[in-house]
Amino acid sequence: MKLRNYDVVIVGAGVFGIWSASKLHNAGKRVAVVDFGGPAHVLASSGGESRVTRCSYGEDETYTEWAFRSISDWQAISAKTTTPIFHQVGVLRLHKENDESIKASKRLLAQYDIPFTTLSPSKLRDQFPVMQVRDDEAGFFEPQGGALMAKRSVQLLAANLAESGVTFLSGLVSPISIQQGHQGVLPSVETVDGQQLKAEQFVFACGPWLDQVCPDAMSGRLFITRQEVFFFATDVDTAGALPVWSDLPFYGFPSFEGRGFKVANDTHGHFINPDTEDRNASKKGEADARAYLHNRFPEFADAPLSETRVCQYENSSDGHFLMDRHPGFENVWLVGCGSGHGFKHGPAVGDHVLNLINRTSEPQEPFLLGSKGLQQDRIVL
Numbered sequence: 001m002k003l004r005n006y007d008v009v010i011v012g013a014g015v016f017g018i019w020s021a022s023k024l025h026n027a028g029k030r031v032a033v034v035d036f037g038g039p040a041h042v043l044a045s046s047g048g049e050s051r052v053t054r055c056s057y058g059e060d061e062t063y064t065e066w067a068f069r070s071i072s073d074w075q076a077i078s079a080k081t082t083t084p085i086f087h088q089v090g091v092l093r094l095h096k097e098n099d100e101s102i103k104a105s106k107r108l109l110a111q112y113d114i115p116f117t118t119l120s121p122s123k124l125r126d127q128f129p130v131m132q133v134r135d136d137e138a139g140f141f142e143p144q145g146g147a148l149m150a151k152r153s154v155q156l157l158a159a160n161l162a163e164s165g166v167t168f169l170s171g172l173v174s175p176i177s178i179q180q181g182h183q184g185v186l187p188s189v190e191t192v193d194g195q196q197l198k199a200e201q202f203v204f205a206c207g208p209w210l211d212q213v214c215p216d217a218m219s220g221r222l223f224i225t226r227q228e229v230f231f232f233a234t235d236v237d238t239a240g241a242l243p244v245w246s247d248l249p250f251y252g253f254p255s256f257e258g259r260g261f262k263v264a265n266d267t268h269g270h271f272i273n274p275d276t277e278d279r280n281a282s283k284k285g286e287a288d289a290r291a292y293l294h295n296r297f298p299e300f301a302d303a304p305l306s307e308t309r310v311c312q313y314e315n316s317s318d319g320h321f322l323m324d325r326h327p328g329f330e331n332v333w334l335v336g337c338g339s340g341h342g343f344k345h346g347p348a349v350g351d352h353v354l355n356l357i358n359r360t361s362e363p364q365e366p367f368l369l370g371s372k373g374l375q376q377d378r379i380v381l
């Protein structure tokens, strides 16, 4: 068995693992990242084309501040590549007049000096003629938001880190159990093909597999839901004509890089196993997306379906992330439960993991394992 020795081993090369690796590496740690499928692979929650980044989170200061702080990191890595990984085209939230969460977002964004504008129905119609808008609706626009190119950004960051000395290993890490500890410390992890990785600290950023790898801690606390995404080949070039938009439960993207007009439904689907789920989108999902388009973007309702994708959200009971010490090991950190909104926060999550490992922050609410219940009751916007 090969034995390797690091300051920190990160299990999982999704957006949480990669940004944690980046922040730890920049702080001078010897870091290894191990993943069974590689960065943002096809089954991972960080795979796929694009993710929304926005700062409006109602009254939630932490996510507002983290999303805002993360923007400069995303811009910095986007600037390193000729095909941008951050399309900063703004995010438009369509809402009913007097929406309380939008009012709260306006208060908080103003407090943090984060720019936004509001759009009346007539302004929305003038600016975005493909959009059908009712008189009792309004728009809330964040110009600094936009689309993060998901898979490409994680893979780019991984390639940059590999070049600058972070070790990337391929392997499936075997589940850990409390019996493996020596006085509350996990000495090493093993992959099923016989690699042994020794480190001072371990970060398990395993996305929808976190409960399989850390069953003692996670059992029953991860709610993995099926989510479908549809791309339509519209005859209008939506890139440049539309921002990223959110019209819950639907949200979507103009056609970036010629991919098609993307529409997804944020409603949680049924519970799945990420290893065995059928990855073909359903006829019902397509019909729901077309019915939505019929009302909001009628010109696109009959556009050919060009591509689909089935992914998963790895939800906590309340929708808050998990960033806490493993209850059995003082050197093991559980980082996950992105709950369908984690991607944009990758850089801030990485900062938080660095602070936890350096002991400059203590694990805190709302990210504690103890606050994760056995029943889903989402409170995060």
Ligand SMILES: Cc1cc2nc3c(=O)[nH]c(=O)nc-3n(C[C@H](O)[C@H](O)[C@H](O)COP(=O)(O)OP(=O)(O)OC[C@H]3O[C@@H](n4cnc5c(N)ncnc54)[C@H](O)[C@@H]3O)c2cc1C
Residues within 6 Å of the ligand: 011, 012, 013, 014, 015, 016, 017, 034, 035, 036, 037, 038, 039, 040, 041, 043, 044, 045, 046, 047, 050, 051, 052, 053, 171, 172, 173, 174, 205, 206, 207, 208, 209, 210, 213, 227, 228, 229, 264, 311, 312, 313, 335, 336, 337, 338, 339, 340, 341, 342, 343, 344, 345
């Ligand atoms: C359809 C969809 C739309 C979304 N939209 C948005 C959005 O608009 N905005 C937003 O901010 N967020 C969004 N999210 C959420 C966001 O993408 C996720 O929260 C985030 O990608 C989770 O990243 P992760 O690193 O925790 O998990 P993952 O990306 O799944 O990474 C976990 C990694 O761990 C590895 N791993 C697991 N177990 C092992 C093991 N035993 N050994 C080795 N490796 C292992 C896996 O191979 C995987 O690569 C969306 C998610 C989906 C699915």
